[in-house]
Amino acid sequence: MTVHLYFSLIPEALIASNLPPEKFGQYYSTGSGYKSKGQSLFFEVAPDFRNDYFDIETAIERCVPAADGTPKHSVYISVYRVLEHLPISALGKLYLTTAYGHTLGLDRGVLTPERDSVLHLYQDLSPTNSLVVSNLDPVTFYESVTTSPTKFIRFPALCFVELELDELATDPENGQxxxxxxxxxxxxxxxxxxxxxxxGDKPSTKDSKMVHRVHSLEFPYRMIKKGFYIGNGADLVFYPMFNHRELRDNYNQWWRSANI
Structure with a gap:
């Protein structure tokens, strides 16, 4: 039976499984008997990916169906420092699963650097789970904590999502x-x-501010502004989120499940 490799963000883990993405998402969010509920986010990893930091071969050997043919749901390979040992080139689709087990796949898109003049809200997903506001656009924000750190805080890699601020993005004091x-x-x-x-060229005395040092990794999917960003070193890629109309028209079951 096929063995899939998944990089989970909730929690951070590298996992081997016999389940294809949609069924893995259902299992990971609801359990094998629908006894638990919780969002899950995970990337499919290239099946030929190998790194000496991970004992992937042993995990694959253990990832075999039961005697009755039931597929092996999961074999945890690592739950520590996973992202920094994963090259971006090894990542496939990003899957978002609702607490009710419905899974939506996102393809990698084109990363277009933007230099805007609005405020941003970023939820770090791996390797930290801080909630941060910033006047830096996503690309500059990533660089400020990885390749070109502006403070003592530095990460070798980072995955984060930008969340909606509505009118607070331009008027935090009085915006609706x-x-x-x-x-x-x-x-x-x-x-x-x-x-x-x-x-313009107006200097800023502070470019980012922590809202929560340790924040819940679960967030309303409807609050995703543009999409997800994941990078390792100088390699940064973007996974755009469908807009609300596309979700209602083309992925209605997932959309309804995400907003229960």
Whole structure:
């Protein structure tokens, strides 16, 4: 039986499984008997990927169906420092599974650097799970904590998603936030007000501010602004999210499941 390799973000782990992506997502989010519920996000990893840091061959040997033919759901290969040992070239589709087991696959898109003048909200997914506001665009934000760190904080690799701020992106003090489901609105406004949107060559005294040092990795899928970013060293790629209309029209079952 085929052995798939998956890089999970909730939690960070490299996993071998006999299950194809959709069934793996269902199992990972709901359990084998639908007894638990929770979002899961994971990348499919190239089956020929190997790195001496991981004992992948042994995991594959153990990833065999049961005597009755039941596929092996999961063999954990590593739960520590996974992303930094994964080249971006080994990553395939990104899958988003709802707490009810419906899975949506995202393809890698074109990364277009943007230099905007709005504020951003970033949820770090791996190797840390901090929630950060910033006046840096996604590419510059990634560089500021990896290849060209502006502070003492530095990561060898990083995966993160940008979340919606609505009017707070341009007016954190008075902007309307009626559509934002965050439970920490007052703290979020205060953090955003410390920053200034970048405009032209005007210098900024502070470009990023921590909202939560350790934040839940689960977030409303409907709040994804543009998509997911994952990089290792100088290699950064982008997985664009479908807009709400596309999700309603073409992936209605997933969309309804994501918003229950």
């Amino acid at each position: 936030a009626n559509n934002l489901p965050y439970s920490f609105m007052h703290h979020l406004r205060e953090a955003l007000m410390v920053l200034e949107p970048r405009s």
